[in-house]
Amino acid sequence: MKIRTRLTWWYAGILILSLLVMGIGTYREIDEQLRHEHRREPTEHAIDETSEMVLQVGLPAVILGLLGGWWLTRRALAPVTKLTDAVEKIQEKNLGEKIPRTNNGDELDRLTEVFNAMTARLDDSFHRIREFTLHASHELKTPLTVLCGETETALLDESLSPAERERLFSQLDEVRRLSKIVDGLTLLAKADAGQIVLNLETVRLDELVRDNFADAQILAEPHGIKVELEACEEVSVRGDRHRLRQLLLNLADNAVKYNHPQGRVTMSLRRAGNLTRFTIANTGAGIPPEVLPRVFDRFFRGDPAHSNSVDGCGLGLSIAKWIVSAHDGEIRIASVQGNETTVTVELPLASGD
Numbered sequence: 523m524k525i526r527t528r529l530t531w532w533y534a535g536i537l538i539l540s541l542l543v544m545g546i547g548t549y550r551e552i553d554e555q556l557r558h559e560h561r562r563e564p565t566e567h568a569i570d571e572t573s574e575m576v577l578q579v580g581l582p583a584v585i586l587g588l589l590g591g592w593w594l595t596r597r598a599l600a601p602v603t604k605l606t607d608a609v610e611k612i613q614e615k616n617l618g619e620k621i622p623r624t625n626n627g628d629e630l631d632r633l634t635e636v637f638n639a640m641t642a643r644l645d646d647s648f649h650r651i652r653e654f655t656l657h658a659s660h661e662l663k664t665p666l667t668v669l670c671g672e673t674e675t676a677l678l679d680e681s682l683s684p685a686e687r688e689r690l691f692s693q694l695d696e697v698r699r700l701s702k703i704v705d706g707l708t709l710l711a712k713a714d715a716g717q718i719v720l721n722l723e724t725v726r727l728d729e730l731v732r733d734n735f736a737d738a739q740i741l742a743e744p745h746g747i748k749v750e751l752e753a754c755e756e757v758s759v760r761g762d763r764h765r766l767r768q769l770l771l772n773l774a775d776n777a778v779k780y781n782h783p784q785g786r787v788t789m790s791l792r793r794a795g796n797l798t799r800f801t802i803a804n805t806g807a808g809i810p811p812e813v814l815p816r817v818f819d820r821f822f823r824g825d826p827a828h829s830n831s832v833d834g835c836g837l838g839l840s841i842a843k844w845i846v847s848a849h850d851g852e853i854r855i856a857s858v859q860g861n862e863t864t865v866t867v868e869l870p871l872a873s874g875d
Contacts, residue, residue: 601624601630605633605637608621608622609621609637612641614648617642617648618641618642618645621634621638621641623635655707655711656708656711656712656715658707659704659705659711662700662704663705666700666701666704669697670694670698670701673690677691677694706841709841709844710840710841710844713844718848720761720765720849721762721763721764722762723760723761724758724760724872725758725760725761725762725763725872726757727757727758727759727766727791727800727869728754728757728791730766730770731754731789731791731800732751732754733767734767734771734774735749735789737771738777738778738789741778742778742781742787745781745783745784745785747778747785747786747787748787749778749789750786750787750788750789751788751789751790752788752789752790753792754789754790754791755791755793757793757798758871759849759871760849760870761869765848765849766849768841769841769846769867770800772838772839772841772842773802773838773842773867774789774802775838776838776839776865777804777806777863777865778804780806780807780863781804782805782806782807785805786804786805787802787804788801788802788803788804789801789802794868796870797868797871798870798871799867800866800869801864801865802864802865803862803864804862804863805861807860808858808862808863809855809857811859814855814857817839817855818839818840818842818853819840820836822836846867846869850870851867851870853865853866853867853868
């Protein structure tokens, strides 16, 4: 129940109680006066006159009081409603926006000032985190590139024993994995800072899906996974071709990695009104319902059965969500544990398609 509704009911109760008190007091006064004048049946006359007085004076006063109280309560709590609506709109991306103040010096104005100070501190903290991530990932790129180059050069030495060569290959794999993590962090940090500009053009999404289908078949072949393209309607979207290809490849890579041997991956691309809908499903272990809302968090890996055996860093879906959001689209994941996981991406069609 809202505060203004609760206050209105309380106010109505007080008015009704006041009316009862007034009626009882009036009745006693009239009854006393009639008895003093030695009239017959003073009680009946007192009841009649009290009822008439309550109906003619008390009841309109109560109705007027209720209406006036409701109006005053609504007017007094209107700033609270505005403040609540403004606070509900606060997100990570608009922490720099200030909530309008009334500047009248009352408690609500003070509360608004406190909220603004809090969001300013949060905005500064998020900014520092983004700056640190961006600078750290940038500084890590150079030594990782050097390590990768030196390891590849060392592998060219023909005098290496099989054990030494295997050890160098393992080191090279780890360096490349770390480089991939740094690249993902750099991309997300730049995206958070608004430093990535999309090269928007009209893109035939069905062509990208067919290319992605071919790539998925190559990825799935060593694991005996069957990849199917159920439908691929001709559609165009307004977007960045490179980022859209990256999105599809990330989803296909996840569908293959988090799958059962001899499993299946299905894709489809269809129109859905003014949208284009791409779905990709796999027959993996599924995602538990309690962790499903966290699958787009960075470094989160929702498949405990494969988290240690599957190569990955938990940034693929975070990058996918950013790409979809940057194209004014929506991405959703539905999973039946032990059966199937389905990812759905909806993007607006290009104008004229």
